[in-house]
Amino acid sequence: xxxxxxxxxxxxxxxxxxxxxxxxxxxxxxxxxxxxxxxxxxxxxxxxxxxxxxxxxxxxxxxxxxxxxxxxxxxxxxxxxxxxxxxxxxxxxxxxxxxxxxxxxxxxxxxxxxxxxxxxxxxxxxxxxxxxxxxxxxxxxxxxxxxxxxxxxxxxxxxxxxxxxxxxxxxxxx
Amino acid sequence: xxxxxxxxxxxxxxxxxxxxxxxxxxxxxxxxxxxxxxxxxxxxxxxxxxxxxxxxxxxxxxxxxxxxxxxxxxxxxxxxxxxxxxxxxxxxxxxxxxxxxxxxxxxxxxxxxxxxxxxxxxxxxxxxxxxxxxxxxxxxxxxxxxxxxxxxxxxxxxxxxxxxxxxxxxxxxxxxxxxxxxxxxxxxxxxxxxxxxxxxxxxxxxxxxxxxxxxxxxxxxxxxxxxxxxxxxxxxxxxxxxxxxxxxxxxxxxxxxxxxxxxxxxxxxxxxxxxxxxxxxxxxxxxxxxxxxxxxxxxxxxxxxxxxxxxxxxxxxxxxxxxxxxxxxxxxxxxxxxxxxxxxxxxxxxxxxxxxxxxxxxxxxxxxxxxxxxxxxxxxxxxxxxxxxxxxx
Numbered sequence: 001x002x003x004x005x006x007x008x009x010x011x012x013x014x015x016x017x018x019x020x021x022x023x024x025x026x027x028x029x030x031x032x033x034x035x036x037x038x039x040x041x042x043x044x045x046x047x048x049x050x051x052x053x054x055x056x057x058x059x060x061x062x063x064x065x066x067x068x069x070x071x072x073x074x075x076x077x078x079x080x081x082x083x084x085x086x087x088x089x090x091x092x093x094x095x096x097x098x099x100x101x102x103x104x105x106x107x108x109x110x111x112x113x114x115x116x117x118x119x120x121x122x123x124x125x126x127x128x129x130x131x132x133x134x135x136x137x138x139x140x141x142x143x144x145x146x147x148x149x150x151x152x153x154x155x156x157x158x159x160x161x162x163x164x165x166x167x168x169x170x171x172x173x174x
Numbered sequence: 175x176x177x178x179x180x181x182x183x184x185x186x187x188x189x190x191x192x193x194x195x196x197x198x199x200x201x202x203x204x205x206x207x208x209x210x211x212x213x214x215x216x217x218x219x220x221x222x223x224x225x226x227x228x229x230x231x232x233x234x235x236x237x238x239x240x241x242x243x244x245x246x247x248x249x250x251x252x253x254x255x256x257x258x259x260x261x262x263x264x265x266x267x268x269x270x271x272x273x274x275x276x277x278x279x280x281x282x283x284x285x286x287x288x289x290x291x292x293x294x295x296x297x298x299x300x301x302x303x304x305x306x307x308x309x310x311x312x313x314x315x316x317x318x319x320x321x322x323x324x325x326x327x328x329x330x331x332x333x334x335x336x337x338x339x340x341x342x343x344x345x346x347x348x349x350x351x352x353x354x355x356x357x358x359x360x361x362x363x364x365x366x367x368x369x370x371x372x373x374x375x376x377x378x379x380x381x382x383x384x385x386x387x388x389x390x391x392x393x394x395x396x397x398x399x400x401x402x403x404x405x406x407x408x409x410x411x412x413x414x415x416x417x418x419x420x421x422x423x424x425x426x427x428x429x430x431x432x433x434x435x436x437x438x439x440x441x442x443x444x445x446x447x448x449x450x451x452x453x454x455x456x457x458x459x460x461x462x463x464x465x466x467x468x469x470x471x472x473x474x475x476x477x478x479x480x481x482x483x484x485x486x487x488x489x490x491x492x493x494x495x496x497x498x499x500x501x502x503x504x505x506x507x508x509x510x511x512x513x514x515x516x517x518x519x520x521x522x523x524x525x526x527x528x529x530x531x532x533x534x535x536x537x538x539x540x541x542x543x544x545x546x547x548x549x550x551x552x553x554x555x556x557x558x559x560x561x562x563x564x565x566x567x
Contacts, residue, residue, distance in 0.1 A: 014450055017450035017451065018450050020450075020454050021450055021453055021454050021457045024454075024460070025457055028460060028461055031464055032238060032464070034267070035267035035271050036238060036242045036267075038266055039242050039245070039246075039261075039265050039266065039268050040245060042266040045266075078257070079248070079253060079259065079260035080256070
């Protein structure tokens, strides 16, 4: 028969060892858990990559005349890199001023055309209409045409291609 | 089986106590507690006995890191290398996860071998633990299978060439060589089909095999209890004799087996409860293993080579360190007898190890009373050590 003190010591010893086990277990879980969970949720915190592409010499464009242009962008999908063609509309306003629209109608993403007779952009899918400055003239589009960032680099027009969310009033990156 | 909460387990009060009480009753946790955590472990069980748990822990580390690597890995020659590069340089913590997986593989081999060596030296494979040993040898084989199949997956130069050579080895067997080689590769050459089959083996077949063998191994460890160190078992020291005489005088045992069980019960009665006395050593050993693994990764880095290039004639493939002795061993045999060195002798050695408890049934467990076994073990260690040493010169 153990004395009361001995039994108390035994319980204290067990509790102490229990703490050591929990501490070592917590150490293992933390050291392994942070990299494991971190690697799993990492894509959610990955910033978007910019996609600056050269469209061509600024002299290729006529002032006041919208021109449909295709740019080839590199899309990184994990470890797979693919190049993809994207349509844009380029409007030369002056020798050093451009407006570049994404080639997708902001309603549901169809490609739209320039109607030279009416001086407006018409979308053949659902009848969306835009003015030369991108404002909605009629039809379902919820916002003006999406403009893209541009700059001139050694006589070439360079644009930043981006996709935006469709069907919403705000211009937000997709 | 009782339905009361374990006496030595935590007993939270109030609502928490109600919830835990519900869980304990519905899950049958008391049974698990009594059979596993509250079981008595004989006296004399010390740090040497943590090697088995440490081996299992390194496997758990491999399973956990492997699971997260699989999230990003692509088992196709087109993308395998790029996906590894992606893990290394694009995924935050990716290099750490892969580094731990890489080094933990080596650590696991070391621990498994040390565990095995301890069991051998202490004669713990003898009655009644023969089957536990055999399952352990199976676990060793599966561990080496993991190494071999895991090697190819990064699809870099070392991966490709080590597998070309590794699969050519059974290809030198007379009559069945070509068949075995084609089955191993899934084709006549190492390529897409080799990668997918190695991947399937590495992440599905081998883990399932290991889980099965390990489950049986653990069951037997609990069933038979861990062995008492031979120096205590054979000891005539007053303290040990007192243990055996404690309380009940044992009647004369009719057989050696009965005598064993009576004696073992004596040691067990005086031993410690598994929780927390033994688990604390196991957990601390596991933490140390993890620290060593990370230490290796930090000091030696995470090796990466160029992508696999089947046209490279300058590359000299060398296996991982634990296969180096075999690599060196092959050099001593002429080409037409290579299969003897590469397949027949290693298989024979593995069989000799597997069947050890079948032919070595002497009653003595202390190493100093088993000179023949100790000499055999020593010779084998020296040969393997020497071949490994020479291979690195």
